[in-house]
Amino acid sequence: MDSTFVVNSYNDGDNIYIGVKDFTRLLNGKLLYDVDRDEYIVKKENLHMKILPESPYYLLNGKIEKIRGDFLRDIDGCLIPVTPNLNRISSIMSKRLVYNKSRNSIDVYNNLYDIMDFDVRKNNDRTVVMFTLSRPVKYKYKKSKNSIKIYFYTKLLNKRPFNKTFRKSLITKVSIYNWKYGKYVVLNVKKGVFIDDVNYSKEAGSLQFVLGGSSSKKYGPMGKGKFTIIIDPGHGGKDSGAIGPNGIMEKTITLRIAKKLQKYLSKDKNFKIYLTRHDDRFVSLKERTKFALKKKANLFVSIHCNASVNRKSKYARGFETYFLSLARTGWERAVAARENASILYESEKEKNNYNTVDYILSDMAQNQSLIESSKLAEAIQNKMAKETNLKDRGVHQAGFYVLRFNYMPAVLVETAFISNSKEEKLLNESWFEDKIAKAIGEGIIDFVKNYEFKIYGRK
Numbered sequence: 001m002d003s004t005f006v007v008n009s010y011n012d013g014d015n016i017y018i019g020v021k022d023f024t025r026l027l028n029g030k031l032l033y034d035v036d037r038d039e040y041i042v043k044k045e046n047l048h049m050k051i052l053p054e055s056p057y058y059l060l061n062g063k064i065e066k067i068r069g070d071f072l073r074d075i076d077g078c079l080i081p082v083t084p085n086l087n088r089i090s091s092i093m094s095k096r097l098v099y100n101k102s103r104n105s106i107d108v109y110n111n112l113y114d115i116m117d118f119d120v121r122k123n124n125d126r127t128v129v130m131f132t133l134s135r136p137v138k139y140k141y142k143k144s145k146n147s148i149k150i151y152f153y154t155k156l157l158n159k160r161p162f163n164k165t166f167r168k169s170l171i172t173k174v175s176i177y178n179w180k181y182g183k184y185v186v187l188n189v190k191k192g193v194f195i196d197d198v199n200y201s202k203e204a205g206s207l208q209f210v211l212g213g214s215s216s217k218k219y220g221p222m223g224k225g226k227f228t229i230i231i232d233p234g235h236g237g238k239d240s241g242a243i244g245p246n247g248i249m250e251k252t253i254t255l256r257i258a259k260k261l262q263k264y265l266s267k268d269k270n271f272k273i274y275l276t277r278h279d280d281r282f283v284s285l286k287e288r289t290k291f292a293l294k295k296k297a298n299l300f301v302s303i304h305c306n307a308s309v310n311r312k313s314k315y316a317r318g319f320e321t322y323f324l325s326l327a328r329t330g331w332e333r334a335v336a337a338r339e340n341a342s343i344l345y346e347s348e349k350e351k352n353n354y355n356t357v358d359y360i361l362s363d364m365a366q367n368q369s370l371i372e373s374s375k376l377a378e379a380i381q382n383k384m385a386k387e388t389n390l391k392d393r394g395v396h397q398a399g400f401y402v403l404r405f406n407y408m409p410a411v412l413v414e415t416a417f418i419s420n421s422k423e424e425k426l427l428n429e430s431w432f433e434d435k436i437a438k439a440i441g442e443g444i445i446d447f448v449k450n451y452e453f454k455i456y457g458r459k
C-alpha cells in the first residue's frame with residue numbers, strides 16, 4: 001500500500017534539505033540535542049545517529065560517515081541535505097525518499113520498492129500473474145512465442161518474491177533483467193499460452209496478467225454455475241445507523257433497498273442471493289462476515305446511507321462506493337469511523353474479536369480480492385451515475401470491518417446523504433429506492449460478466 005508523506009523542504013539552489021525534526025518524525029524516532037557538544041541525536045530501536053551541524057559528518061551507530069553537502073543550521077535545529085544523498089538517506093530510514101520537482105518537496109514512501117511483490121496463482125485452467133505495486137508504475141509488455149516480457153519504468157523491484165517456484169502453472173521460468181528505464185521481467189511460458197486479460201489498478205496497486213493455456217476454455221457469457229451474492233443491509237435493531245433531520249433512519253432505508261436489490265437480481269437464475277438480515281434486527285459486523293463465509297459467497301455488497309455530522313456540511317450530497325483498505329483521506333476515515341461504530345452496540349466478548357483487523361488489512365493489500373473489489377466498486381459507481389441524478393463522489397477506500405474477507409470482492413455503497421433533508425426525502429421514496437437497487441444490481445451484473453467470469457470461469 002502506498003503511503004506518502006510530503007515534507008517541507010528548503011532549496012538553497014544546489015541542494016534540497018529537510019529539517020531534522022521532519023526526519024525524526026518520519027523515522028518515528030526520538031530527537032535529542034546535546035547542548036555541550038552541539039550535536040543532534042536521532043534514536044530509534046537499533047539506530048543511533050549523531051549529526052554534527054555545519055559539517056558533512058555524522059556518526060551512524062558509532063561509525064563515522066560523510067554526507068555530500070553539509071548539515072546546515074536553522075532556527076528549528078538543523079537541515080539535512082537530501083537530494084545528493086537520496087539513496088543513502090532512504091536506506092538509513094528504510095523508507096524511500098523521492099524528490100518531487102513540481103512541488104519542490106520530498107515525498108517519503110513507506111516501502112523501499114515500487115514493485116513490492118510478485119505472485120502466480122492457478123485458477124481453474126487460468127494462471128494469474130500478479131505484481132503488487134507501492135505506487136503507480138508505467139509499464140509495457142511484449143508477447144512472443146514462448147515468453148512474455150514486462151518492462152517496468154522503475155528499477156525499484158524487490159527481487160525476493162521472484163525466487164519462488166511456480167509449479168503447476170503455465171509459467172516455466174521467471175527472470176529479471178535491466179533495461180534503459182528500469183527492470184524487465186521475463187516469464188517463460190508453456191506452448192500455446194495466450195494472454196487472456198491484463199488488469200492494471202492504480203487504486204489497488206496491482207498489475208495482473210491472466211494467462212490461458214492451449215487447453216483453456218474461452219469464457220463467453222455466464223455459464224450454468226451458481227454465483228452467490230450476499231446483500232448486507234447496514235445496521236438494524238438497536239443500531240439505527242444515521243438519522244436524518246426528519247427522523248428517517250438509515251437501518252429502514254438500507255433494508256428496503258436490499259430487498260429491492262434482491263428482487264432485481266433474482267431475475268437472473270445464475271445468482272443465489274442471501275440477505276444478512278430480513279427484518280429490523282441487530283446483526284453484529286462479525287456475524288455478517290461469518291454468514292458470507294459460511295455461504296461461500298462470491299460477492300458481498302453492504303448498503304448504507306451517508307451522513308455528515310458536521311453542521312456546516314449539512315448540504316453534503318451524493319453517492320460513493322468503498323472497498324476495503326486503509327483509509328487514506330480524512331473524509332474516508334470519518335466514514336469508516338461512523339460505519340464501524342456499529343461495534344459499540346456489540347457485547348464485550350464480540351468486541352474483543354476485532355483486534356486482528358489491522359493484520360487482516362495489511363494482508364489484504366497483497367490480495368487478489370482487492371483488485372476485484374475496486375473493479376466492482378467502479379462498476380456500481382458508474383451505474384449509479386447513470387441511474388440517478390445524484391452527485392458522483394467517486395470510489396474510495398477505507399477500513400470497514402464488515403468488508404474484511406479474504407477471498408471475495410466486497411464493497412460498501414453509501415447511497416445518498418440521509419443527513420441532507422433533500423436526499424433524506426428521496427431515500428424515503430419507493431421509486432427512488434427502486435432506482436438505487438437497479439443501479440447497484442446492474443453494476444454487479446456488469447462486474448460479473450466483464451470481469452469475474454473471465455478469471456474464474458463458471459463450470
Ligand SMILES: [Zn+2]
Binds near residue numbers: 303304305339
Ligand atoms: Zn451505515
